[in-house]
Amino acid sequence: MQVPPVFIDIALEDQTQELRAYLKSLGAEISEERSPKGIEDDLHKIIGVCDTCFKEGNEAEVELVLNDIVSIMVLVSPERAENIILAFCEKLTKAHGQKLGEVCSKALWLLYQSLDERSPMRYPVYYHLLLIAKQTDQIKAIFQDIEQLKQQFSHCPLSNEELQKLYRLLHEVLLRSNQSEQAAKVMIELLGTYTDKTASHAREDAICCITSAIADPKTFLLDPLLSLKPVHILKGQLIHDLLNIFVSENLTAYLKFYKEHKEFVNNQGLNHEQNLRKMRLLSFMQLAETTPEISFEAIEQELHIKKEEVEAFIIEVLKTKLVSARMDQSARKVFVTSTMHRTFGRSQWQQLKDLLSSWKNNLAVVQEGMKSVTAAQVELMQQQPQAV
Template identity: 65%
Template sequence: MTVPAVFMDLAPEDQAQELRIFFKGLGAEISDEKSPRGIEDDLHKIIGVCDACFKEGDEKDIENILNNIVSILIHIPVERAENLILAFCEKLKKATGLTLGSVCLKALWLLFQSLEEKSPMRYHVYYNLVQIARNVDQVQAVYSGVEDLKEQFKAFPPNNEQMQKLLRLLHEILLSCKKGDQAAAVMVELLGTYTAENASEARQDAQHCIQAALADPNTFLLDPLLALKPVKFLEGELIHDLLFIFVQEKLPAYITFYKNHKDFVETHIGLNHEQNMKKMRLLTFMQLAETHPEMSFETIQNELQIAEEDVESFIIDVLKTKLVRARMDQSGRKVLISNTMHRTFGRPQWMQLRDLLAAWKTNLSSVQDGMKTVATAQMELAAKAKTSKAH
């Protein structure tokens, strides 16, 4: 059966009838006659059977059909199209398979882009878009970062509850896609939506945030979490104590905590002890590197509680993270540190940065003065040469 041309030059009512005829031809339970109650009732019935085309035709045909439905939807005033849009989203969300899911993702993205920027329905369409993107492993097609997300809804921001729901979904999906850094940024944004007045309501989100950050093998900068109001609300609890260890303490502190609260670590919050040890060793090494530009293998072995034969492989693993810049002197059995990322960035680090910038400014001034001296000397030589030629 011939697929109706996308965005064909017909009135929405006539376009809807063409779709009715098409779906009836596929065997769907729908009349090919226009509804006496108008275009909205037509579209309601069409959306109800639109999944009939999922079983017929190729990818392009299905995309054309869905785009036809979108072209009618956007002609209906948004206040009357809300239920239709939600029903359409639900139908597309139920599509199975990567190919069909990708087609549905394109159609819903077209709807999202076609809605007015101030339409409150853009949020609902986007939420469903993210869910479909998860199903087809294409979340990066609809999400590129927190700032871009805010820009999408700049004209009509979702309410706080809606944004929290969306951020939780994104966090869950990004973690499952092993996008640890992006997931962490989303969770920080989520916790930032709570105020001092309602921080206690964020208890579950804050716990989930800490748990996910500690479990992610690629997340090492944990200090910013301590400043978040919902996380501060957990002070005095075991999960906050554990976070503090990962932010500021060394390996022995974690080992002691684990011995005293093994069940909490492994069962209650579901962390892997061996992974925790690996991360704490790396964090401890980073902290040592801040004050020890040169470290012997023996120091590393003792401080990190690893076997002598494992020291070199540990150093190689550290260098792979690019958190520390160093050179390994195997003959001298030591490591020469050139730079390291700070685990925390408090007043001492700001003072260090200030001193570094002040020295940089002084050096620039010296270079500038030197350049002026050179330029003046060249001008004087040029003037003398000109005078000599004149005589």
């Protein structure tokens, strides 16, 4: 097996010539001679055949070659590097296989980090990183959360079109990697890029956002979606009606909708059994908001479950941490301590205000009580005879 030369501490022209010679030795159709047109032309030709080393199956050698190309590329002036960077990105996204994909991802990540924070080329490099992550399930290596992503591009703001393209791909990659919660946040960010004038063009994105949120087993607060302009545009359509059911209706309403629009639900890629599970949990939350003491019989009737399934269902609810409660099997009752609200509107804000006001008043009472105790202790000490 041939070992590629170590391309360090030599002039760029010699470095490109060494790369040419190495790739030619692997069978690439490239001359060993440097291009008279300069480094940029050399890089174009090298990148055009750099995938020759992919066939060797030695990831360490591939990584060495790709990193060397990056080390030359970042020294090319920004105004002349654009086409070279794009060609490099395109070539690496065509690599096949998990290990090779990981090596290509590392090389692109090195390039991304080497570019100036204000460089507009960071966007296409990151986009191609996502394309590779889609194939190799390496999304965690390049994406942590939406806030960090925004910070990465804060010095070179992206256009709405670029953001939308990036968020769509990121959402797809996160879903494929079973990061549904992060995917939902990205989709909400995507819909937030549309204005009143452009909201009507976001129909597919809005539908995708709704179905993703409904399908996500960890997402229970869907109320914020209704305030998004692209979702509001869908009002009056079946998908908006279905969302409203998951926002504020109960299981009976969902069963009625499914009976009348079974084909529609299935065509959205939604699983009816998973929908039933989520609607039962949401319906129980709604019941717990107004009924601190719930009988097993009420749970059977409201949630359409069998008598022998009630205890298992309550345990499942408690595991989600959506509701804090105590189950009394002998009394066949559930005593609710607290529950997460399905919607957070004016009444919930008023309830929170009343709770905080009560807390403030209680603290004032405690403070006055402490003052009284302190004053009594001081008075008692003053009344005691002083030692001679």
